[in-house]
Structure formats: C-alpha cells, structure tokens
Amino acid sequence: MAEKIDILGVKVDSVTMAQAVAQVEGYMDERKNVLIATANAEMIMRATHDTELKDILNDAALVVPDGAGTVWAAHHLGYEMPERVAGFDLAQELMRIAPSKKQKVFFFGSAPGVAEKAKAKAEELYPGIEIVGTRDGYFKPEDEPAIIEEIKAAQPDLLLAALGVPKQEKWLNAHLKELGVPVAIGVGGTLDVMAGVMKRAPYWMQKAKLEWLFRGLLQPKRAGRLMALPKFVLKVHGYKSNRA
Numbered sequence: 001m002a003e004k005i006d007i008l009g010v011k012v013d014s015v016t017m018a019q020a021v022a023q024v025e026g027y028m029d030e031r032k033n034v035l036i037a038t039a040n041a042e043m044i045m046r047a048t049h050d051t052e053l054k055d056i057l058n059d060a061a062l063v064v065p066d067g068a069g070t071v072w073a074a075h076h077l078g079y080e081m082p083e084r085v086a087g088f089d090l091a092q093e094l095m096r097i098a099p100s101k102k103q104k105v106f107f108f109g110s111a112p113g114v115a116e117k118a119k120a121k122a123e124e125l126y127p128g129i130e131i132v133g134t135r136d137g138y139f140k141p142e143d144e145p146a147i148i149e150e151i152k153a154a155q156p157d158l159l160l161a162a163l164g165v166p167k168q169e170k171w172l173n174a175h176l177k178e179l180g181v182p183v184a185i186g187v188g189g190t191l192d193v194m195a196g197v198m199k200r201a202p203y204w205m206q207k208a209k210l211e212w213l214f215r216g217l218l219q220p221k222r223a224g225r226l227m228a229l230p231k232f233v234l235k236v237h238g239y240k241s242n243r244a
Contacts (some may be wrong), residue, residue: 002015002023003079007039007044007073007077008073008235010058011058012070013062015082016085017063028103028158032183033181035169035184036060036062036184036185037056037060037169037186038064039070041067041073042165044232045235046165046166046228050166051133052166052170053165057169065083066085073236077243079234087185087190088200091187095126102130104131104132104154104157105132105160106134106157107132107133107160108147108162108180109136109160111137111238114120116134121194121196132154133151133154136143137161148175152180157183159184162189165186
C-alpha cells in the first residue's frame with residue numbers, strides 16, 4: 001500500500017497512475033465496496049473548513065493526487081509524490097481495461113443527456129465496454145431511492161459519479177453500503193469532457209501544470225473558485241511553518 005501524505009489534514013496517497021489503477025483493479029476483483037477520491041487543491045482547501053468532507057476523504061480507500069497543486073504541496077512539505085494522477089485519466093484507464101475483464105460501468109451525474117453522450121464516446125473509444133446504466137445528476141431527495149435501486153439493479157463493478165465536489169463524495173459515502181458497488185469514484189467534470197460539452201486543457205497546458213488556468217479562462221464563473229489556489233499555497237506554507 002502507498003504511503004499516505006498529510007496535506008492540510010487530508011491524507012493523500014503517494015501513487016503513480018499505474019499503482020492507482022492496480023489498486024482499483026484489486027478492489028474490483030475482491031468486490032470491496034470502496035470509495036475513491038480525486039483530490040485537487042480546491043477539494044483539499046474545501047476540506048479544511050468542511051469536516052464532513054475531510055472525514056470522508058480520510059476514510060476513503062484511495063485518495064489520488066489529482067492536480068499539480070496537490071503534488072506541489074506534497075513536495076513542499078518534504079514528501080515523495082511521484083506524479084499527478086488526474087481523475088479524468090484514471091477513469092479512462094479503468095474503462096480501457098474494463099472490456100478485457102468484463103467489468104461493468106455505470107455513469108451517474110452531469111446535466112440531462114450528458115451521461116448518454118459520454119456512454120457513446122466510451123463505446124467508441126473502448127470497444128466492448130459495458131456501460132450498464134446512465135443517470136443524470138439532477139434529482140431531488142425523493143428521487144434517491146429510485147436512483148439507488150437503478151444502480152443496484154444494473155450491478156456495475158465501477159460507479160463513476162459526476163455530481164461535483166463535495167456533493168459526489170458525500171452522496172457516495174452516504175449510500176455506498178446500500179449501493180453495494182465494488183468501486184465508486186467521484187469524477188467531477190469527466191463525463192462533461194467525454195461528452196464534448198466541456199473542453200480539456202491542451203496537452204502543453206497539462207504538462208505546464210496550467211490546467212486550472214485553462215478551466216478559469218473557459219468558465220469565468222469559476223474565477224472565484226480559482227482564488228482557492230493562491231490561498232492553498234499560502235495555507236501550505238503556513239502548515240509547513242507550524243509543523244517546523
């Protein structure tokens with residue numbers, strides 16, 4: 001098992017993409033019923049004042065370093081963190097493997113119609129993949145029993161939930177046992193990107209660790225959320241000083 005690194009009170013696994021994929025595959029093989037989280041700087045910042053989210057992350061089976069900010073923070077605090085493990089890329093790797101292992105996948109979240117488009121894209125990219133269900137993320141509390149029944153009836157090995165942070169983590173955590181899925185992952189905007197309704201940063205920006213900036217330019221509504229990044233940097237500096 002990978003070392004867990006404490007970043008502002010959130011324990012993040014020091015893993016490579018290959019290690020993360022192997023760990024998730026192991027959970028599916030063993031029918032484990034676990035939650036996996038993809039922690040970027042914004043999520044970690046939110047967890048500093050959202051105790052419920054922090055507890056969920058610290059109880060999760062695996063918390064991957066999704067974002068350059070998370071990797072930077074680990075290094076700044078003096079820890080090894082081999083690479084960024086983006087939630088989008090982790091989901092693609094798991095779907096790429098799924099047909100050969102006959103693993104079934106369920107897409108839950110995003111706006112009406114998005115999960116269906118993402119399903120069509122997955123079927124094009126990963127021939128033979130079995131997407132056993134789709135459900136949008138627009139629902140009222142009274143719809144939840146029916147959603148849970150729909151997911152249970154489909155019996156997926158992997159549930160990808162795109163409800164946004166922290167709703168997806170809190171929803172999965174609350175219903176994980178009754179859903180009975182081997183692995184559930186909160187995947188944020190993954191279905192939107194697959195469906196083509198949201199662009200992903202060009203590769204050079206991903207390599208330059210500027211994906212956050214691209215999202216901010218593309219979605220001006222996110223500008224306030226981007227302020228979490230400088231605050232995160234300052235908070236990590238403070239955390240290091242306090243530990244020293």
